[in-house]
Amino acid sequence: MxxxxxxxxxxxxxxxxxxxxxxxxxxxxxxxxxxxxxxxxxxxxxxxxxxxxxxxxxxxxxxxxxxxxxxxxxxxxxxxxxxxxxxxxxxxVDKTQKIHVKVPLHFINADIAPGVKLAAGVVTHIMTDLDVSCLADNLPEFIAVDLADLQAGHSIHLSELKLPAGVEAVSHRGDDSAVVTIVVPRGAVAEEAAETAVAPAAMPPAA
CATH class of the missing domain: 2.40.240.10 (Ribosomal Protein L25; Chain P)
Structure with a gap:
């Protein structure tokens, strides 16, 4: 550009x-x-x-x-x-030296994630971009985060991201932070509980 x-x-x-x-x-x-x-x-x-x-x-x-x-x-x-x-x-940019850049995250396959499709969960983006270190020629336009297997109540962490060759994540916290999670709204939980509740026992026949 x-x-x-x-x-x-x-x-x-x-x-x-x-x-x-x-x-x-x-x-x-x-x-x-x-x-x-x-x-x-x-x-x-x-x-x-x-x-x-x-x-x-x-x-x-x-x-x-x-x-x-x-x-x-x-x-x-x-x-x-x-x-x-x-x-x-x-x-x-010196193409012989590594650069430190924020790269946007693109979240894909949210519509088929089990946590969304089966549990009516809501995808929550904890991060929208990622600090990376790489040579200029290796800089990606974005990093894809695949949600195809993500269950409700679970998260994808930094260590699970598939980074392009030559690209390293720069974690300022020094931990394996969550990137995205699927949360089931309280209303959906209450509705599911009501649907699975055991029906009252039938009254015994009159003598």
Missing amino acids: EVIANTRDVQGKGASRRLRRQGKTPGVVYGGGKDAVNIELDHNALFHALKRETFHASILTLAIDGAREAVLLRDYIMHPFRMEVQHIDFQR
């Missing part, structure tokens, strides 16, 4: 406000053993790009005045109440 930008020479709050009035978003690209470069981007194109999941967890091609380099989106600031991107940061 290519992002078009131009270098900007002016800095400061006043200059940034003028850029925004012109439909531009100020930003910066840094890292990779090079000096940071102040840039400006077309706001509308950037705003729509930010709606795409791949923009947040993929290696991007940043074209600055025609020169291209590989980058990652690192941060962006939205206006408190307007639909306006106020600033954006990109980090250059």
Whole structure:
């Protein structure tokens, strides 16, 4: 995915406000053993790009005045109440060094999970993305979490995820955290209990 930008020479709050009035978003690209470069981007194109999941967890091609380099989106600031991107940061990627990135989780086969299909359970996403470490060429767009065998009251944990080759999960807690679980709502439990209750014994015949 290519992002078009131009270098900007002016800095400061006043200059940034003028850029925004012109439909531009100020930003910066840094890292990779090079000096940071102040840039400006077309706001509308950037705003729509930010709606795409791949923009947040993929290696991007940043074209600055025609020169291209590989980058990652690192941060962006939205206006408190307007639909306006106020600033954006990109980090250059060294393809020989591992990067640390949040990758989205895609939950598949929820409709056929036994906990949903047989027990009327509700899928609860405890995590929606995963911190991973890998080389840039191994970075996946997403990680699939298969719920096909998940029973009600059970969870899938970090150790059970099938990660692509060369990709490692980075656990900050140092434990095997739950990623997703299936919970049966209280109403469904009560209804099931009522249906399986033993019927009252028949009254003995009158003498």
